[in-house]
Amino acid sequence: MxxxxxxxxxxxxxxxxxxxxxxxxxxxxxxxxxxxxxxxxxxxxxxxxxxxxxxxxxxxxxxxxxxxxxxxxxxxxxxxxxxxxxxxxxxxxxxxxxxxxxxxxxxxxxxxxxxxxxxxxxxxxxxxxxxxxxxxxxxxxxxxxxxxxxxxxxxxxxxxxxxxxxxxxxxxxxxxxRVQMHPLVRYARKLIDQGDIGDVTLVQSHHTQPLLEMSPDTNQWRLDPAQTGYGTSIMDLGVYTVNTARFLLNANPITVSAVTIADTPGFEAVPDDRASAILSFPDGVQLIANTTQRGQHGSGIKIIGTQGSIELRGVFRGQCSLTVAAGDIEGTFEHTQFTLHDEVTAVFEYFADCLLTDTPVSPNGAEGIVDLSVMRAMYADGDESTNRMVSYPEFV
Amino acid sequence: MxxxxxxxxxxxxxxxxxxxxxxxxxxxxxxxxxxxxxxxxxxxxxxxxxxxxxxxxxxxxxxxxxxxxxxxxxxxxxxxxxxxxxxxxxxxxxxxxxxxxxxxxxxxxxxxxxxxxxxxxxxxxxxxxxxxxxxxxxxxxxxxxxxxxxxxxxxxxxxxxxxxxxxxxxxxxxxxxRVQMHPLVRYARKLIDQGDIGDVTLVQSHHTQPLLEMSPDTNQWRLDPAQTGYGTSIMDLGVYTVNTARFLLNANPITVSAVTIADTPGFEAVPDDRASAILSFPDGVQLIANTTQRGQHGSGIKIIGTQGSIELRGVFRGQCSLTVAAGDIEGTFEHTQFTLHDEVTAVFEYFADCLLTDTPVSPNGAEGIVDLSVMRAMYADGDESTNRMVSYPEFV
Known part of the structure; x- marks a missing residue:
């Protein structure tokens, strides 16, 4: 087995x-x-x-x-x-x-x-x-x-x-x-899809890195709204949660509640050195996530269902382990030789394969715009309400 | 070392x-x-x-x-x-x-x-x-x-x-x-207090259980507002996050944003078979948490700082491990013989000791009321705004 x-x-x-x-x-x-x-x-x-x-x-x-x-x-x-x-x-x-x-x-x-x-x-x-x-x-x-x-x-x-x-x-x-290319992420999606953890009720996710330790220049593009867009922590790191959760659940969030803060020197021009959010998916599934450009490296996503749970630790940094649990029994799987580089290689190979075989691509451009739509709702300039509706383009 | x-x-x-x-x-x-x-x-x-x-x-x-x-x-x-x-x-x-x-x-x-x-x-x-x-x-x-x-x-x-x-x-x-009595939780608080993970920026927490699998009676008191109070998932499970986070951070949340749902048969009288929340603490620390009475058993809390992170897995169920990380190096500690029963024993012993030595008790009654104040703000009947101020009693 x-x-x-x-x-x-x-x-x-x-x-x-x-x-x-x-x-x-x-x-x-x-x-x-x-x-x-x-x-x-x-x-x-x-x-x-x-x-x-x-x-x-x-x-x-x-x-x-x-x-x-x-x-x-x-x-x-x-x-x-x-x-x-x-x-x-x-x-x-x-x-x-x-x-x-x-x-x-x-x-x-x-x-x-x-x-x-x-x-x-x-x-x-x-x-x-x-x-x-x-x-x-x-x-x-x-x-x-x-x-x-x-x-x-x-x-x-x-x-x-x-x-x-x-x-x-x-x-x-x-x-x-690239995260969609990780075999453990793809396998997790299959387990969820075939009902192995029952009905999903809750999801937790986070993604953090110390941006100014990695690159101390406060003139970098990630801190410049003209180049980064809506913000930096959600746009650069939170996007992994949004896309990976949508991939794993095969669904799009309906509403979001989010709080952003930027009180760190260097982050004056953007709204978020950190951000926290609640995303409500169909069937009452609630996802919580937070992210920061001012914290030690870390990432993970956990999906709780009525019959079990799935946790992908280190998922956004290419060092992923999959823990599947039902009751008090759990098993952890690692793809010990599969690295961040392998994820990126798989992206180049997959896209090349689609081109060579004239096959439709996924995640395509529309997927990228869906994620931007969710993030726009998270930033929701000045809107202080919870459960803000996500406004999607017509093609979604 | x-x-x-x-x-x-x-x-x-x-x-x-x-x-x-x-x-x-x-x-x-x-x-x-x-x-x-x-x-x-x-x-x-x-x-x-x-x-x-x-x-x-x-x-x-x-x-x-x-x-x-x-x-x-x-x-x-x-x-x-x-x-x-x-x-x-x-x-x-x-x-x-x-x-x-x-x-x-x-x-x-x-x-x-x-x-x-x-x-x-x-x-x-x-x-x-x-x-x-x-x-x-x-x-x-x-x-x-x-x-x-x-x-x-x-x-x-x-x-x-x-x-x-x-x-x-x-x-x-x-x-x-009881969670405050776990040696790994007490040690984690000390590490945070002495600055071992730098400035705390983010916290993630969750606590889940399948209530109606554990006790199928839908007439049970946890589903009756007259006996449980504001609700069931936050009051019964979320309270662990609120109290343990306050203990670890030695601070009280200033504002909360929360979303509750009850769409499971048996939960008609309460507002929450599940709930998700964002708690904003002093110094911009953001905590996200969710909880459900309709999911497999699970719990954990992770604290992200500028110099490292601390994760307490299984923390609310007495099967706690402590993972301390700085950069890509991490160590995990377990108190392999310390069980849920030991936590409860420690509560009885600690309180007995306080009585025998005439020593002030902590967590005292005020601590319990602070947690209720935070939970009241989370339920915030009909208030749809984010960053709802927590109203504390005068003695806080």
Missing amino acids: VRETLSAIETHTYQSEATGTIRYAVVGLGWWATEMALPALAAASNATVTTLVAEDGINPDTQKLARQYDVDILTTSERFRAVETNVSGQYTLENSSSPPSPETNSDSEANDNTIDTSAYDAVYIATPNAAHLPYAKIAAAQEKAVLCEKPIEASVERGNQLRTCCQRANVPLMTAY | VRETLSAIETHTYQSEATGTIRYAVVGLGWWATEMALPALAAASNATVTTLVAEDGINPDTQKLARQYDVDILTTSERFRAVETNVSGQYTLENSSSPPSPETNSDSEANDNTIDTSAYDAVYIATPNAAHLPYAKIAAAQEKAVLCEKPIEASVERGNQLRTCCQRANVPLMTAY
């Missing part, structure tokens, strides 16, 4: 199926791309990076990255954006076996003002939130598939624009929710 | 100090007293049970209990209440070495309408919430110390009356918060 469980968990580890390789352009070479996304992409079985777009210009660090990942093109935002646009065209997957671009490094394109878009099939956007839209617009104009970091944009309105431009160009759009 | 920690935890195990024995009368012989309190009291080093007061009358079960614990008196509520009252008198501890009462069982007092109050020094009240006040009034009139189960009464007003009658009779009053 335990052996069966272990096998069942194993089947929830994403395996890419199609042959072929998707070539990614990576936009935004900050900490996340450098430390997480590029190593993860390098490990993908059906994807590779051919192009790096340096938002802040080309310098020795980005040149070193270009050599390290042996990319064909290292270019600037300006060149990436200078493409001829044709958003009315149909999306077509570039031939993955096309010969390498003649542009093999930044120097080779020194005399050209545009980028050779034939060098990549998909664009991965890992910039600050409010830069997702302009880059997605360019990618759509280039008729490239778009893989966009979370949250999908800085506001619901901008998220809608992003999704619309991809729809009009008929290019696939995915929100890069 | 680890050895030092283990020793430090050990010093937080309550040890009774005085010699002598306090004789308890136990009022209310329901499940809690029968299964938990009486076995725990029997194990106390400085306390014993001499008197049982059967709320629902004397029957073969209560007679069996009387034999099992070798009590001097088994009596009814009516006889217990029929005492001559003299609330103006000073509280004096009965001589613990007085000879056993001539009344040794229910039959021996068959021809008497009152109880021999010289047989006990303190009264432990384990009845439904709204019966605490009438029994405490009698105990105070008998000039006996009062140990009262949580919550201290069904409402703030009744809690105040209970406390006042004990004050007027000058008898000690303790609210039986």
Whole structure:
């Protein structure tokens, strides 16, 4: 029986199926791309990076990255954006076996003002939130598939624009929710869905990190409303709770009650160095969550049902364990070799697989906008009532 | 260093100090007293049970209990209440070495309408919430110390009356918060107090049980507002979060935001088969908690600070582990032999010690009323705003 469980968990580890390789352009070479996304992409079985777009210009660090990942093109935002646009065209997957671009490094394109878009099939956007839209617009104009970091944009309105431009160009759009790729998270969803813990009644979740210890610069984009959007703790960390809870419960919250505070130096421009919320889902399911940019690293989500409970400890930081309990008996499962990098690799592989097999993507752009809609209700500027209705776009 | 920690935890195990024995009368012989309190009291080093007061009358079960614990008196509520009252008198501890009462069982007092109050020094009240006040009034009139189960009464007003009658009779009053007696909880409080996890920013807590699986009778007192008070999930389970968080943080919440639901058959008369809340403490500390009478057993509290975190898993069910983390390093401690019974034994021993040494009691009656004040704000009938101010009695 335990052996069966272990096998069942194993089947929830994403395996890419199609042959072929998707070539990614990576936009935004900050900490996340450098430390997480590029190593993860390098490990993908059906994807590779051919192009790096340096938002802040080309310098020795980005040149070193270009050599390290042996990319064909290292270019600037300006060149990436200078493409001829044709958003009315149909999306077509570039031939993955096309010969390498003649542009093999930044120097080779020194005399050209545009980028050779034939060098990549998909664009991965890992910039600050409010830069997702302009880059997605360019990618759509280039008729490239778009893989966009979370949250999908800085506001619901901008998220809608992003999704619309991809729809009009008929290019696939995915929100890069890596947590959904963790085999224990996928297995937990299955257990809940098949009723193994009975009717779900309550959920608890949290996600915390010490932002200014990780990056002491108070001018960073996460503290700038023009770049981060509604706020920082919910937008950057709480989004994991919102998306993962929606994924696990396969439902959307109806109302939210939330309290935000920002009384830490450096957080003057945003409403939340921390936030706490109550989300009410259909069938009376109540979720509580809090999050802070001013606390030690931690994360977890626990789902209580009438017949049992499921706890995913460390779930948002890639160090996930699954504890399933019924009464006083509980079992804990760990995927000891599965890391944060593996989650991100699985995102690149899954999206590549969808492109190679022409399969609809999930979580898509709409999922990203649903999460932004919930977060907008949580910030609810000036609204002091509990049970604020979440206003969703028409497509939900 | 680890050895030092283990020793430090050990010093937080309550040890009774005085010699002598306090004789308890136990009022209310329901499940809690029968299964938990009486076995725990029997194990106390400085306390014993001499008197049982059967709320629902004397029957073969209560007679069996009387034999099992070798009590001097088994009596009814009516006889217990029929005492001559003299609330103006000073509280004096009965001589613990007085000879056993001539009344040794229910039959021996068959021809008497009152109880021999010289047989006990303190009264432990384990009845439904709204019966605490009438029994405490009698105990105070008998000039006996009062140990009262949580919550201290069904409402703030009744809690105040209970406390006042004990004050007027000058008898000690303790609210039986057993969780405060757990050595890992006491040690956690010390770690927080001495700044080991930095500034606390967030707290998460939950407490759940399947009430109607434990006791299927929908006529039970926990579902009757006349007996339970404001509600059932917060009053019966949430009270653990409120009191333990206040104990750990050594602070009282300023505002609360809460959502209650009762959509389960059997819960028609109360507002909450489940509830979720956000409590805002001084210095911006935010606590989230939820609780349900309709979910599998579970409990835990986690405190996030700027330099580390503390988690007490299973804390409200007497199966507590303490996990202390700083960054990615964490250690987990368990008091493997310390059970729920030991917590309750420690309550009886601690209160006995206070009486034997004439030491002020904590948590006292005021603590019980503070918790009721917070819970009243959580229920906040019809108030739909977030950040509702908690209104405390003047003595807080």
